Amino acid sequence: MQAESFHTIDVMRGMLGMIGVGEGKTLISQISPFILDLYPALLMVPGGLVKKTKVEFDWWAETFRIRIRPPSILSYQLLSHPKHQQDLLKLRPRLIVLDEAHHAANPFSALSTRLAEYLEAFPETVVIAMSGTLIERSLLDIHHLLQWTLGPDASPLPRTREECAVWAQALDHEVPFGSRRAKGALKVFDEGGGFGVYLRNTLGVVVGGSTDVGASIRYRVLSFDLGADIKRHLAAADDGVRPDGEVEFEAAALSSLKFTLSLGFWLRWKEPGPPLWMEKRRRWGQFVRWTLEQRLPNLDSEEMVRQAYGDSTQEGKEWFAIEPSFVPETEVVWLDRSIIPAVIEKSKLRYPLIWCAHPACASLLNPYFGAGGKDLHTGRSILDVTKPVTAGLSIEANIEGKNLQHLWHENLLLDIPKSASTLEQLIARTHRPGQRKDEVVVTFYAPTAAHRERIAFVKQQAQWLEQFKGKKQKLQIGDWEI
Incomplete structure (x- = not known):
C-alpha cells in the first residue's frame, strides 16, 4: 500500500488516501516531500499527535541510508486559532500533507477556509490527504478534499458543492426527511458495483488494505438494571422533561440527557x-x-x-x-454515583479501558486520561503506563494516535459514539498490529432501548461504509453476544 501511495503521489502529484490505522501514514508523510522534491513541505496533524509524530520522524530518520528533510509540522487546532491565520502565508509550503484529514472535513470551518484560501492563492500547491475515516456520512465529506488533492478535472465528484449535494441526496446512506432523490442517471454506478467502486478506481485515490491484526474481536452488550429514581427521570426524558422540570425538545439534547442519566448524572443549566x-x-x-x-x-x-x-x-x-x-453553561448534577462502579464490576473485565464521553466520569475513575492523553489526577501520559491497569479515557481525546494494544485488550464503552467511523478509530486503539492477545473484547454498556438502538444504527452505518470503501469495518467482523 505504501508503494502504491508513493507511485500515485509521484504520478498524480497529489493523493486522497483512505488509509487506516497502522497502515503507514507516518512514513508516507515523511518521505513524500523527498519523492516530489517539494520544499517547504508542511504536515498537518491533530494537536495530540505533534510530539508523537516528531519522535517517529526521528526514529525513522535513523534507519534511512540517505538524509531526508522532513516536513514542518503544524496542528489543525493551531491553524484554526485566530492568532495563527497567517501561518500558511509565513510558511509558504509547496506541499501540504493532511494526516487524519477528516479534521478538515467541514469546508466551512476556520481551518478549511484558511486552507482553501491558501490553495486558491497558490494553486500549484500539491496536497495529500489521508485518513481511515475520511467519509463519515456523506459524499460531501470528501468533495473539497478531492478538489484539493486531485483538482476539479480529475475528481470523480461534480465541480460544485451544490451539484454534489444533489448526488448525495441520491447516494448517501442517511438523507434528511423529505430530501431523498431518485438516482436517475446515477444508476449507472450500480452497474459497476456502486459509486464506492468508481471512487476507489479513480486515479489518485488509494485505499488501504485490511491489516492482519492476528486477533479476533468479541462484542458484548451489557444490560444493567437502573434504580427506580433513574428510571423515573428516564421516563420523564421520554416525554421531553428534564430532572429540574424544564421542558427539553431538542433531539440531540434529549439523547444526551438519556445517556448521562444512565450513568447517574445530568447537565443542568447554570443560568x-x-x-x-x-x-x-x-x-x-x-x-x-x-x-x-x-x-x-x-x-x-x-x-x-x-x-x-x-x-x-x-x-x-x-x-x-x-x-x-x-x-447555556452547564454543571454536573449527580443523582447516583454507584452506577459506574457497579457496571465495571458487572462487566467482569480484568483491566479494561473504560471509554467515556464526559469528563464527569473522571471523579469515579482513577486514572482518567483526558486532553492530550494526560491523567486528570496526576498529569501522567497514558503512553507512559508500563503495565495493565483499569483506566478511564476520554473518547474525544484518545481515539487518535494512541497505540494501546501492547497493554490492553479489553474495552468497556460507557458511552456509544453516534458515528461508526469514530467507533472504528476507538476499537483500533487495541485491535491493531502488535496486539498480544488472541482476542480483543469490546463491551457496550446498554441499559436502555436508546443504547441498543444506537448500537444497531452504527452497525448499519458501518455496513454502508464497508460497501462504500470496499474495506472491512471492525464493527462488521468478530462475534456478537447480544
Whole structure:
C-alpha cells in the first residue's frame, strides 16, 4: 500500500488516501516531500499527535541510508486559532500533507477556509490527504478534499458543492426527511458495483488494505438494571422533561440527557437564557410538541420537525434567528454515583479501558486520561503506563494516535459514539498490529432501548461504509453476544 501511495503521489502529484490505522501514514508523510522534491513541505496533524509524530520522524530518520528533510509540522487546532491565520502565508509550503484529514472535513470551518484560501492563492500547491475515516456520512465529506488533492478535472465528484449535494441526496446512506432523490442517471454506478467502486478506481485515490491484526474481536452488550429514581427521570426524558422540570425538545439534547442519566448524572443549566430567547425557545417547543402529537409519518423528533417545517413557520423562523445568540453553561448534577462502579464490576473485565464521553466520569475513575492523553489526577501520559491497569479515557481525546494494544485488550464503552467511523478509530486503539492477545473484547454498556438502538444504527452505518470503501469495518467482523 505504501508503494502504491508513493507511485500515485509521484504520478498524480497529489493523493486522497483512505488509509487506516497502522497502515503507514507516518512514513508516507515523511518521505513524500523527498519523492516530489517539494520544499517547504508542511504536515498537518491533530494537536495530540505533534510530539508523537516528531519522535517517529526521528526514529525513522535513523534507519534511512540517505538524509531526508522532513516536513514542518503544524496542528489543525493551531491553524484554526485566530492568532495563527497567517501561518500558511509565513510558511509558504509547496506541499501540504493532511494526516487524519477528516479534521478538515467541514469546508466551512476556520481551518478549511484558511486552507482553501491558501490553495486558491497558490494553486500549484500539491496536497495529500489521508485518513481511515475520511467519509463519515456523506459524499460531501470528501468533495473539497478531492478538489484539493486531485483538482476539479480529475475528481470523480461534480465541480460544485451544490451539484454534489444533489448526488448525495441520491447516494448517501442517511438523507434528511423529505430530501431523498431518485438516482436517475446515477444508476449507472450500480452497474459497476456502486459509486464506492468508481471512487476507489479513480486515479489518485488509494485505499488501504485490511491489516492482519492476528486477533479476533468479541462484542458484548451489557444490560444493567437502573434504580427506580433513574428510571423515573428516564421516563420523564421520554416525554421531553428534564430532572429540574424544564421542558427539553431538542433531539440531540434529549439523547444526551438519556445517556448521562444512565450513568447517574445530568447537565443542568447554570443560568436560564435571556427572557426573549427563552420565550422564542418555548414557542418553538410548543409547535414541536403539537406536531409530534399528530403522529405524522417520519416525524418523530424535533430534528425531523425542524427539517420538514422549521423554515416555513413563524415559530421556527423566530427561534432559528435568535438561537445562536445564547449558549447555556452547564454543571454536573449527580443523582447516583454507584452506577459506574457497579457496571465495571458487572462487566467482569480484568483491566479494561473504560471509554467515556464526559469528563464527569473522571471523579469515579482513577486514572482518567483526558486532553492530550494526560491523567486528570496526576498529569501522567497514558503512553507512559508500563503495565495493565483499569483506566478511564476520554473518547474525544484518545481515539487518535494512541497505540494501546501492547497493554490492553479489553474495552468497556460507557458511552456509544453516534458515528461508526469514530467507533472504528476507538476499537483500533487495541485491535491493531502488535496486539498480544488472541482476542480483543469490546463491551457496550446498554441499559436502555436508546443504547441498543444506537448500537444497531452504527452497525448499519458501518455496513454502508464497508460497501462504500470496499474495506472491512471492525464493527462488521468478530462475534456478537447480544
